Amino acid sequence: MEPHENTGHPRRWAILGVLVISLLVVVLDNTILNVALRTLADPVHGLGASQGELEWAINSYTLVFAGLLFTFGVLGDRLGRKRFLMVGLALFGLASLLSAYAQDPGQLIATRALMGVGGAAIMPVTLSIISNVFDPRERAKAIGVWAGAVGLAVAIGPVLGGALLEHYWWGSVFLINVPVVALGVVLVAALVPESRDPRPGRVDVLGVLLSVVGLVALTYGIIDGGEHGFDRSRVWLAVVGGLAVLGWFVAHELRSDHPSLDVRLFRVPRFAAPVALVGLVFFAAMGVMFFGAFYLQLVRGYSPLESGLLFLPFAAAQLIFAPRSAAMVRRYGGRAVAGVGLLLTAAALGAFVLIDADTPIWIFSALGFVQGAGMANIMPPATESIMSALPREKAGVGSAVSNTVRQVAGALGVAVLGSVLSAVYRNDVASAVSGLPAPVRDAAQESISGAYAVAGRLGAGAPRLIDAANGSFVSAMHWAAGVSALVALLGFVIVLRWMPGRPVIETDARPATERELAGTA
Numbered sequence: 191m192e193p194h195e196n197t198g199h200p201r202r203w204a205i206l207g208v209l210v211i212s213l214l215v216v217v218l219d220n221t222i223l224n225v226a227l228r229t230l231a232d233p234v235h236g237l238g239a240s241q242g243e244l245e246w247a248i249n250s251y252t253l254v255f256a257g258l259l260f261t262f263g264v265l266g267d268r269l270g271r272k273r274f275l276m277v278g279l280a281l282f283g284l285a286s287l288l289s290a291y292a293q294d295p296g297q298l299i300a301t302r303a304l305m306g307v308g309g310a311a312i313m314p315v316t317l318s319i320i321s322n323v324f325d326p327r328e329r330a331k332a333i334g335v336w337a338g339a340v341g342l343a344v345a346i347g348p349v350l351g352g353a354l355l356e357h358y359w360w361g362s363v364f365l366i367n368v369p370v371v372a373l374g375v376v377l378v379a380a381l382v383p384e385s386r387d388p389r390p391g392r393v394d395v396l397g398v399l400l401s402v403v404g405l406v407a408l409t410y411g412i413i414d415g416g417e418h419g420f421d422r423s424r425v426w427l428a429v430v431g432g433l434a435v436l437g438w439f440v441a442h443e444l445r446s447d448h449p450s451l452d453v454r455l456f457r458v459p460r461f462a463a464p465v466a467l468v469g470l471v472f473f474a475a476m477g478v479m480f481f482g483a484f485y486l487q488l489v490r491g492y493s494p495l496e497s498g499l500l501f502l503p504f505a506a507a508q509l510i511f512a513p514r515s516a517a518m519v520r521r522y523g524g525r526a527v528a529g530v531g532l533l534l535t536a537a538a539l540g541a542f543v544l545i546d547a548d549t550p551i552w553i554f555s556a557l558g559f560v561q562g563a564g565m566a567n568i569m570p571p572a573t574e575s576i577m578s579a580l581p582r583e584k585a586g587v588g589s590a591v592s593n594t595v596r597q598v599a600g601a602l603g604v605a606v607l608g609s610v611l612s613a614v615y616r617n618d619v620a621s622a623v624s625g626l627p628a629p630v631r632d633a634a635q636e637s638i639s640g641a642y643a644v645a646g647r648l649g650a651g652a653p654r655l656i657d658a659a660n661g662s663f664v665s666a667m668h669w670a671a672g673v674s675a676l677v678a679l680l681g682f683v684i685v686l687r688w689m690p691g692r693p694v695i696e697t698d699a700r701p702a703t704e705r706e707l708a709g710t711a
Contacts, residue, residue, distance in 0.1 A: 199323035201381055206324075206332055208377040209316040210339045212279060215370045216309040217340055219286075221347030222363050223248060225494040229360045230298075236360050243295035249413050250299045254306030255313075256597040257406035261398050263314035263590020264450045268393070271315040271322070272384040276375055278311025283371030290361035290368075317589035321577050322385045330516035333577065334570040337515075341508025341562060341569075345501045348483070352495030397450040400439035408432030409598055412605045420609060451587055461579040463688035464572035467528065468592055469599035470681040471535065471568050474674040475561070476600035477607030478539055481667050486554070488638050489547050489660045503555045507562030515570040524571040525689040529682060534564030536678035542671035547660050568681075575689070607670045612637065614666035622658030638663040 199205060230236040231244060239247065266274040285304035292298040317336060324332045354362040411428030420426070443449040456462045479501075486497040518527045538561035545554060573592055580588045616635050623634045623641075633640040634655060641659035645652040 199383060202323045202328070202332070205382050206320065206335060208374065208381050209319060210335065211370065211377065212275060212312055212374045213316050213336065213339050214343045215279075215282065215367050215374065216312050217343035218347045218350065219251070219305065219309065219367065221344055222351040223251075225348050225351035225498070226355060226360050226363050229355055230295075237292065237295050237298065239295040239298070243299065246299045247295065247302055249410075250303040251306040251309070252413065252597070252601060253406055253409055254303045255310050256409045256594065256601065257402050258307060258310035259314055259594045259597060260401045260405065260451070260590040262310045263318065263593070264394075264398065264587060266311070266315040266318060267387040267587065270384050270386045271319050272378060272382045274311050275315045275319070275382065276378050278308045278315070279371050279374050279378065280308075282308030282312060283368050283375075284308075286364045286367035286371065290364040292361075313593050314589040317573070317577065317592065319382060319385065321588070323383065326578065329577065330519060330570065330574040331513065333574050334513045334515045334566075337569040337573060338508045338512030338566065341512065341565065342505045344479070345505030345508070345562075346498070348494060348498030348501065350498075352493065352498050356495060392448045394443075394446055394448055394450040397439060397442055397446065400435055400442060401450065404432050404435035404439055405594065405598065406432070407435060409601055412598070412602050415605055415609070451591065455579065458579065459688035460575055463684055464575040465591060465595055466684055467532075467568065467572045467681050467689070468576075469595045470677050470684070471532075471565060471572075472596045473599040473603035473606075474535070474539055474677040474681075475565060475603070477603035477670060478542065478561070478674050480604045480608055481611055481670050482554075484638060484663070485545075485667060488642055489663060490551065500551065500555050501558055503559035504562035507559045508566045511563050511566035512570055515567050516574070518567065519571045519574070524575060525685055527567050528571050528689055529685045531564045531567030532678055532682040532685060535561055535568065536564075536675045536682065538564060539671055539678055540675035543668045543675075545667070545671075546664050571689075603674075607673060610673055611663075611666045611670045614669045615662050618662035618665050619658055622662070623655065626655075634659065 230239045230247070232238070262274065262278075282305055285301050285308055289298055289301040289305065292301055317333070320332050320336060321329060350366070351363050354366060407428050409432070411425050411430075411432060414428065415422075415425040418425075440453050443451055443453045456465070482501070483497060486492045486500055487494065492500065515527060538557045541557050541560075545557075576592050577588045615638065619635055619641070623631045626634065630644045633644045635641075638659050641655055645655045645659075
């Protein structure tokens with residue numbers, strides 16, 4: 191019958207495959223560089239980059255990426271999503287090639303920023319194209335596959351990076367993007383249909399500029415504070431300034447007759463609750479991955495490749511459960527599925543409190559699997575709720591909001607939980623290093639990496655310092671894990687209070703949020 195006709199694109203599943211390829215290369219790059227940092231610092235085998243230059247090689251990408259996600263999501267709706275995806279892929283591939291052959295750290299920082307521009311053009315339009323080519327009844331399943339690809343890429347980045355560095359030079363971690371991007375451009379050109387908002391209206395120039403400035407300032411403050419401490423005026427100037435500009439953005443959008451983002455949507459629980467949920471989950475998860483990498487490589491002594499392999503159960507759980515989450519939501523409702531997912535995630539994060547320097551390593555990977563299973567049943571229903579709140583022609587806005595919140599929350603998680611980790615570590619290790627010479631003591635007390643670096647100069651005193659550093663780091667890890675678990679439990683409260691339950695049959699064709707806003711006007 192007519193009401194049951196599938197309105198999706200005939201090639202929608204092949205298009206989804208192309209979008210997953212495009213997505214993988216962007217998300218991989220967020221994690222793959224981390225394993226190459228030690229090589230890049232080597233003056234013989236790398237670029238001789240300083241610690242500050244290494245930080246900026248990562249942060250130049252993150253700042254540009256986070257700052258432009260919302261803008262590019264909005265512009266993709268207006269100018270054409272396929273066009274934006276192809277331009278983004280081409281730019282990302284060119285910047286990857288330039289990064290691979292950078293001659294000094296300054297060049298690498300600049301080319302990484304260019305990669306951020308390309309990534310910001312790719313990420314939001316993949317999700318908005320899914321909303322456009324899939325029938326609403328299949329969209330949740332497609333988003334489940336999309337979310338599974340994100341989880342897979344996060345976990346396999348260190349594995350791929352470690353494998354490349356064991357056999358090739360450091361530039362290979364960037365060069366690997368080029369053939370993947372080239373394949374992506376060809377497939378997008380051949381398979382993906384063009385789509386855009388048929389009634390785009392005027393461009394909200396001021397709103398776009400305010401969003402970029404506010405997001406860049408906020409992200410910079412979060413990253414800088416996490417790496418160098420939140421006790422400096424520059425950090426708080428960036429954070430408070432960024433929040434003030436974003437507040438101006440909200441006020442402007444409320445007054446504008448052609449807003450980039452209808453901020454009234456945040457009054458509607460079925461939109462606002464999953465946005466908050468995405469932020470809380472990535473805040474908790476990225477912080478754990480941050481300290482997990484140090485635990486595996488320093489406390490346990492695994493290589494970057496081995497450490498990456500130990501994160502694979504997380505990816506396996508994402509691949510297994512994320513595509514199946516849509517069926518679970520249809521049967522039990524989004525509130526129940528996301529709630530159980532959050533409880534699993536909180537339990538896994540909380541269990542890291544019990545991990546110590548001698549815990550059988552399979553337990554670490556098993557907790558990663560449980561966390562991955564939990565997140566696989568959180569992200570798809572949350573993302574589907576966000577995307578279903580808007581009509582297809584505005585899909586880029588929903589995608590941009592979801593991805594921007596995820597990126598900023600992930601950076602905030604690393605910064606805040608990293609600060610908790612550093613503070614507890616410094617306090618615990620202080621007594622053990624108090625008798626060392628000042629320069630050595632300061633380095634050992636700053637971080638576990640510093641302790642390992644100076645231990646080689648202590649001769650017979652090295653084992654004692656290493657044991658003290660390991661013990662202090664594990665204690666600090668327990669505190670960070672506890673905070674992560676509490677953040678996940680806060681998400682559980684939000685789910686119970688505001689997430690919609692079982693889907694209902696709608697008789698009104700307008701998106702749910704549009705009807706709810708009309709009812710409250």
